[in-house]
Structure formats: structure tokens, C-alpha cells
Amino acid sequence: MTPKKKGWKEIPIGGACWTPTTEYFTGDWRTYKPIFDPEKCNKCLLCHLYCPDAAIEWNASTEEIEFNYKYCKGCGICANECRQGAIRMVLE
Amino acid sequence: MDSTWKFTTKDIAEKADLLMPGHRACAGCGPAVAYRQILKAARGPIIATNATGCMEVVTTIYPYTSWKIPYIHTAFENVAANAAGIETALKVLKRKNRIKHDSIDVIAFAGDGGTYDIGIQALSGAAERGHNFLYVLYDNEAYMNTGIQRSGGTPYCAWTTTSPAGRVIPGKPEFKKPISDIMVAHSIPYVATGSLAYWRDLMIKARKGLEVEGPAFLHALAPCPRGWRYDTSKTVEMARLAVETCVFPLWEAVDSEYSLSAPSKVIALKPERKKPVKEYLKSQGRFRHLFTPENEHITDEIQEVVDKHWKLLLKKCGMS
Amino acid sequence: MTSTKQEIRALNGDEAVAYAAKQCDVDVVAAYPITPQTIIVERFSEYVHNGEVDTEFICVESEHSALTACLAAAATGARTFTASASAGLALMHEILYVTSGCRAPVVMAIANRALSAPINIHCDHADSMVERDASWIQIYVENSQEAYDSIIQAFKIAEHPDVLLPTMVMLDAFYLSHTLESVNVLADEAVRRFVGTRKIPLVTNHEGRLVPFKLDPENPITIGPLALHDYYFEHKRQQEAAMQSALQKIKEIHNEYEEISGRKYGNGLIDPYRLEDAEIASICIGSTAGTTKVVVDQLRAKGVKAGLLRLRTYRPFPSQDIIQALENVEAIAVMDRSHSFGAKGGPIFHEVRHLLYDAQTRPQIVDYVYGLGGRDMSPTLIHEIYRDLERIATTKQIKTPVQFIGVRD
Numbered sequence: 027m028t029p030k031k032k033g034w035k036e037i038p039i040g041g042a043c044w045t046p047t048t049e050y051f052t053g054d055w056r057t058y059k060p061i062f063d064p065e066k067c068n069k070c071l072l073c074h075l076y077c078p079d080a081a082i083e084w085n086a087s088t089e090e091i092e093f094n095y096k097y098c099k100g101c102g103i104c105a106n107e108c109r110q111g112a113i114r115m116v117l118e
Numbered sequence: 119m120d121s122t123w124k125f126t127t128k129d130i131a132e133k134a135d136l137l138m139p140g141h142r143a144c145a146g147c148g149p150a151v152a153y154r155q156i157l158k159a160a161r162g163p164i165i166a167t168n169a170t171g172c173m174e175v176v177t178t179i180y181p182y183t184s185w186k187i188p189y190i191h192t193a194f195e196n197v198a199a200n201a202a203g204i205e206t207a208l209k210v211l212k213r214k215n216r217i218k219h220d221s222i223d224v225i226a227f228a229g230d231g232g233t234y235d236i237g238i239q240a241l242s243g244a245a246e247r248g249h250n251f252l253y254v255l256y257d258n259e260a261y262m263n264t265g266i267q268r269s270g271g272t273p274y275c276a277w278t279t280t281s282p283a284g285r286v287i288p289g290k291p292e293f294k295k296p297i298s299d300i301m302v303a304h305s306i307p308y309v310a311t312g313s314l315a316y317w318r319d320l321m322i323k324a325r326k327g328l329e330v331e332g333p334a335f336l337h338a339l340a341p342c343p344r345g346w347r348y349d350t351s352k353t354v355e356m357a358r359l360a361v362e363t364c365v366f367p368l369w370e371a372v373d374s375e376y377s378l379s380a381p382s383k384v385i386a387l388k389p390e391r392k393k394p395v396k397e398y399l400k401s402q403g404r405f406r407h408l409f410t411p412e413n414e415h416i417t418d419e420i421q422e423v424v425d426k427h428w429k430l431l432l433k434k435c436g437m438s
Numbered sequence: 439m440t441s442t443k444q445e446i447r448a449l450n451g452d453e454a455v456a457y458a459a460k461q462c463d464v465d466v467v468a469a470y471p472i473t474p475q476t477i478i479v480e481r482f483s484e485y486v487h488n489g490e491v492d493t494e495f496i497c498v499e500s501e502h503s504a505l506t507a508c509l510a511a512a513a514t515g516a517r518t519f520t521a522s523a524s525a526g527l528a529l530m531h532e533i534l535y536v537t538s539g540c541r542a543p544v545v546m547a548i549a550n551r552a553l554s555a556p557i558n559i560h561c562d563h564a565d566s567m568v569e570r571d572a573s574w575i576q577i578y579v580e581n582s583q584e585a586y587d588s589i590i591q592a593f594k595i596a597e598h599p600d601v602l603l604p605t606m607v608m609l610d611a612f613y614l615s616h617t618l619e620s621v622n623v624l625a626d627e628a629v630r631r632f633v634g635t636r637k638i639p640l641v642t643n644h645e646g647r648l649v650p651f652k653l654d655p656e657n658p659i660t661i662g663p664l665a666l667h668d669y670y671f672e673h674k675r676q677q678e679a680a681m682q683s684a685l686q687k688i689k690e691i692h693n694e695y696e697e698i699s700g701r702k703y704g705n706g707l708i709d710p711y712r713l714e715d716a717e718i719a720s721i722c723i724g725s726t727a728g729t730t731k732v733v734v735d736q737l738r739a740k741g742v743k744a745g746l747l748r749l750r751t752y753r754p755f756p757s758q759d760i761i762q763a764l765e766n767v768e769a770i771a772v773m774d775r776s777h778s779f780g781a782k783g784g785p786i787f788h789e790v791r792h793l794l795y796d797a798q799t800r801p802q803i804v805d806y807v808y809g810l811g812g813r814d815m816s817p818t819l820i821h822e823i824y825r826d827l828e829r830i831a832t833t834k835q836i837k838t839p840v841q842f843i844g845v846r847d
Contacts, residue, residue, distance in 0.1 A: 031669070032672070033672060034671075034672035034673070034675040034676050034679070037181070037669070037672055037673070037676070038641035038642050038651075039602065039639065039651070039676055040539075040540050040541035040542075040641065040651055040661060041180065041539065041540065041661065041662060041665060041673055042641040042642070042643060042651060042659050042660065042661060043178060043180055043181050043182060043183035043643070043644050043660040043663050044181050044641075044642045044644055045181045045182045045183070045644055046138055046140070046182065046183065046184070046645070047138050047139065047140030047141050047142075047177070047183065048138050048140050049140065049182070050140040050142070050182055051140065052140055052141075052142065055145065056145070070127070071127045071128065071130075071131045074131050075127075075130065075131075075154075075155065075317045076314070076353075077151070077154075078143055078145075078146060078147045078148075078151045078154070078353075079139045079140075079141070079143070079150065080135040080137065080138070080139040080154060081139055084128070084131035084132065086128075086131075086132045094139065096140075097139035097140055099144075099145035099146075100145060101146035101147075101343075101350040101351060101353070102146070102349070102350055102351030103146055103151075103351050103352075103353055103354055105351060106351040106352060106354070106355065107355075115351070163655030164655065165514070165653045165655065167510065174664070175664050178660055178662070178664055179664050179666065180663040180664060180665040180666070181663075181669065182644075183644045183660035185658065185660050186658060187655065187658050188653035188654055188655060188657075188658045188659060188660075189653075189658070189659075189660045189661065190510060190540075190653060190660075190661040190662050191661070191662035191663070192509055192510065192536050192540070192662055193506070193533060193536055195502070196502060196503060196506040196533070198503075199468075199498065199502075199503035199507045199510070200506055200509075200510040201510070202468070202498070202503070202507045202510070203496070203506065203507035203508060203509065203511035203512075203514070203518075204510045204511065204513070204514050204653065206466050206468075206494045206511055206516075207465060207510070207511035207512075207514035207515065207516035208514060209494060210465045210466060210492070210493065210494045210516065211465060211514070211515055211516060213492065214465070214492060216515065217515070217654070219655065222655060239499060239500060239503070240500075240502075240503050240506070242499070243498060243499030243500070243503055246499070247496065247497070247498075
């Protein structure tokens, strides 16, 4: 059951947006999922820099690459660019 | 012209993304990569404005927004006028002590649609008036958002829905408008071309554009898997190949003086590294029709034109 | 009763508008010249270049960019002003809707001029009439004094938190824009006190916080999203609600202004002239009202119960006020200085006649399309209209509901 959408008396004026897209999980879109092998990773961070969806995060405290599957659309750029072969695209 | 910005890859990775995930760009979207990289070059508070187009639509589907920073979109052809209004308002409000920030950067983003064609009037006007802003052209070489129609930035003989690869006319009959050269001719302090494959080069150029006083123009090649017809995983590869074949050379013009950027300089110094244009054309479905016996000669034509422009650019950069 | 000191200056309509804008502490003006508004931008440029105002003037490359820059500046928190006419206003058309959709309180002066083709620089209401659906507040003035007064009121109306709609003030090309009048101007301080500083409303942003509706890195908001079929309609409904609130606010602000200036224009929405006991009356907007008042006085002197209803506020349309004002009038002639080609008469005729469908007693009502392209509307022609009204009032018959007056066959 979809929640009832807000009426004209409730929404802010002027079209101001009131929800961040972080609440919209584009991870549902994907067909292929990137599987990450941390052993092979040399932390070049290219995957983080080339991801269109900011779905590959660099955890500064643990110094690890983390994949955020809530948003990953499975485009495969990361797997294609990783020179260490640390990422494989797998049918989900 | 050097930027004062020095950074490591980790510094960049630790910087927050000003564009939040969850936007509805296609999988493998080049412009989305370009936006992320360019926004990482932020040096302080920013106000962003966008022209109607792919990135505008996918990042702001009401009530959702991907923009962590203040953002406005008004129409298709006027992003440069938006920037002019914002920049001027900030100037006068600061003078009247109604805002406290010392400096707020203004970035105008637009696709090739909102820049080459319908947007050129506003861009030219804003450049002529010397407003202090960075204009980022994310060039996916067609009106992608409305379904891949040709723009002034579409390359020669590319298939688009309004320049289809037909029996009589094989794709777009016109050449790509030299928009960045046009901007150099406006005598603005900084113009540069960039490719998301060379992220460090692109980021430094974005930062230089922000640092310079006056209008700055950054032409970022942003491949589109849907419009260019290639697998979504190859976006960065396309952006790299465009530079390696000299189809899209990387350069900057500081006060109208051209200089080649490292990725293209390497090819100028080692011409054996220059890849044949056929490699670029063959990898994209939008040029597929050029690989038939009747059309094969066109690829040679394209190689000639690429070579001509490359030689001309080398001359402008003092490297012939 | 005037509580503030005023002085008389010789100003034409354009100059009166520029002078009013000068006094309102405008932050940004982005404008493009077009006859007959050019004097507004020229005069304002002089103020800027002489340091008489603390305003940034952007000499944009087109009217489309003019309104865009004003909108973007307003979105950044600035008070903005611009002016245009005819083709320039037509070029802004797209952005008029964007401005009202973004609830930006831009104030714009329009020197009503005909639309091409053929190209014509003279007085005609086609340019602003066609924009009556754009969700802008529209005020038509009768003379340069009212132009001055209305620009000042416009800032307060547009910026009112219950309104927040852009406002256009119309003055007739050449009759008003270029004709010298004695205009009473208020002291700078009085105007500044009246308009105050712009208050920015609060909205909920994507962080879930209530923040000012302006572009500010401390409180980021997104303005101008893509609203699909699930939300667009609600935004438009909000604009209509704002229009309805504006009816009352325009009256209030008009009355507040009367207190400091001693001047009023009817009740701010409509300006009736000798209408209380009128049996025949005409309805018009703009400077023609001035000429018509002379005709009405002449008729009254002869014992004819003639009157005039000038519509000052055209959007929001003051339906109630109009119905009440016309209660006892038997025959009405609407004078339209613009036409809707292919329709039965001009826009004012449509809107007023539509109102009278619900009236207790339906008067006879006819339309006269006049003055297109600056064709002069002389007292002679207006007398012809009133003679026609007398015939209609007596015979209760309308021979021709829509006529074009002043055109050669």
C-alpha cells in the first residue's frame, strides 16, 4: 500500500525539494552485482572516482573500500577499470 | 597557470560527495561521473545551477533532490543568465551586509544542448559581461534527455534520432561546433577541455576555473552509454579513447594562450601513442553504419579532419 | 491626510517608474531596452553610474536573460526589478511562468505596446493581456502619478508572505511612458520605510529543516525541480491560493499607501468614477480612463447618468468588486485595447461578461475593440460609445455585441 502523497496545503511553496535521494534505493535497478575481493585491492581508489552513483565509498578510519549496494546500479565501470581484477560482475 | 591545490587520491576520497547517491541517472552515466569529479574540486561554499537536461532531471525529481548544496534550475537556455543573477545578487548582498560568507563560488552546469545551441546566447552574454563563475559543459554529444537528438556538439556522421544513419544521409552531416575555441575567442580568463577518464586533470581544471576571477569555461567530455551505444561498463574507456585518438584533445587556455594538458602532451611528444580514430568509432554503435563498404571511406575522412585539428591545436600550443 | 512630505517633479511615466524603483532599495536590476521602456533603463543606469543607488545593473543580452537573472537573483535573496514591453515581454514568456512557479517576488514595469507583425511601437494591451494566465499580479495605471505609486506598492505586494507572486505594473506606451506630468514623489525615507527589507519565507528542505527559501550554503535548498504528474498540480493550486490572498493584500497595501501619500485609486482593485448612480457605463484599463472621465463629466453636465469603471488590478481579477460596482448599471460598454482573434470580442469583455452570468440582474453588455497599435481613442469616439449605450439602455436591444471602433473599413 503506497503511502498517501501530500496535498497542496502541506507541501512547501515554490517547489522546494524536501527529500534527499539517499532515500531512493537505485540498487533495485541492477541485474549484475559487483563482487569485491579486498585481497586483490591496492586501494588506488579509481573505482570510487569512476562510480556514477557514489556507491563505492572509502572508509577513512578502516582504510577500506566499501560497496554501497543500496545505490549500485551494476553498470560495471568499476570492474572494467580495476587494474587489479579485484571486482567481478556477477549475475544477481 | 598553476592551482594552489595539492591533493592525494585519498584526500579526494575523503571529501564528501556534494551530489548524493540515489539519483536516477542511467547505469554507467558519464555526466554523473563528471559531476562527482568536478564537485570534488570545491574549495568552499558553492551555489550550483543547472540547465534543463539529463543531470537536471535525474537529480531533482520532486520531492527528491541529490543536491547537498544550494541549487536552482529555471529553464533550458539560460543557465548562464542564472549564474549571472546569482553572482550579482551575492555581490550586492555582501556589499549591503546581508550575507556573511566571504566568498561563494557559482557553478553553472549544462549539457551540450543547453550550451552549443539554445544556450549559447546567454553563455556569450555572461562571458562578455565578465561575471565571476565557472561554466561546466558536460558534453554527451546529443540532446540525450529527450531521446538522443542531434546537437551542435554531435560529431560528424554520428547516428542520432534526428540525424539517423539513413540510406541517403549517413548520420549527422555537420561537424562538431568548436565551442571551446568560441569561448577562448570571448577572451575570458580560463577555458579548458577535460575528460572524466583523466580525473586528476579534470579536477585541477575545475579548481582553476573556480579560482580564476571572471568567467571560466570547462568542457568535460561525458560519454553516454545509451546515446553512443556501448556497454555501460565502458564509459571511462570511451572517455579515455577519445583523448588517445585525439578526437577530444585535452588543453587549457589561460588568458587565451593555449597549452596542451599532460594526457594529450604525451601523445604530442610520442606520436606513436596516437591511436587511429577507427578504434574509437568502431567501439560505439552510433558509428556502426560507417563500417559498411559504401561508408568506409568516411572513416578516412574523419581521420583526416581529426589530424588536421590536432596539428592546428599543436600549433596553437606552440608544439608543432 | 498626508503624513509625509512630498515634492513635485516633472516626470514622464518611464521616469516616474525609474524614480520609484530608485527609492525602493532594489538590489539587482537586469534589463534590456525596448521602446517605449527605454527611458526606464536609461534613467536607472544613470542612477547606478552616479552612485545614487546601491544596485547592481546587469545589461543583459536579451529580455529572456533579463527575467532569468532577476529570478535567479531573487532566489538568492535579492530584491529585483526589471522592465519590458511588447516583443520583449513576449520573449520572456517562458520565464514568466517559471518566475511565478518559483514564487519569486520580481517586480516588472511594462510599457504596453503592440505585438508584431507588422511591427508597431505604440500603445496596445496585447503584450500584457496575453500573459494574464502566467500567475503574475497585474496592475494597470491611468497616469504617471499612479505609475510611481504602484511600483512602490508592487514591491510590498509581491514580497508579502501570503502572496509571494511576481508583479507587473502596466503603463501605456507614449501616452504615459513619454508624456511629462507633475508627479508627487515621497521622500526617500518614507518609501524605504514603506517597502522595508525583503522578508524571506521558510520552507522545509531535504535535510528536514525549516530554512529560508533562498540559495544559501548554510541552509541548502533545491529550487526548480522536475515535478511529475503526481505533484505539479499541487504547486499550481498553491499559486491560485496565493492569488486569492492577494485580493485582500492589494487593498490593504493600497490603503496603507494612502495613509502616507494621501492618494488612492478606488479601493486598489477597481477605480469607479461616478458609477454609484450610473445607468450607462464603460469599462476600461489604462490611460483611456483619463479621457473617458472627461467624456463622463461632459455627459453628466448634460444630465446623462454616465459612469466609468476602471479596472486597476487585473490579476487577481476582482470579481466580487466588479459585480457589486455594476449592480445598478443597465448598459455597459467594455473597451478592449487588445483582441483575442477568432473569439467573440476582447479579453476584458470575456472576463466581465462571464462574471455577469451569475449577477442578480443581467445588464446589456457590448464590446468595443479600440486603439490597436496606438490608434488614438479620442473623446469623440468615446462619446459615440456612450450614445450607443443610451440607445441600448432604452431599447434593451444590442445590434452588434462586438465592434471595432476607430478602424477604417
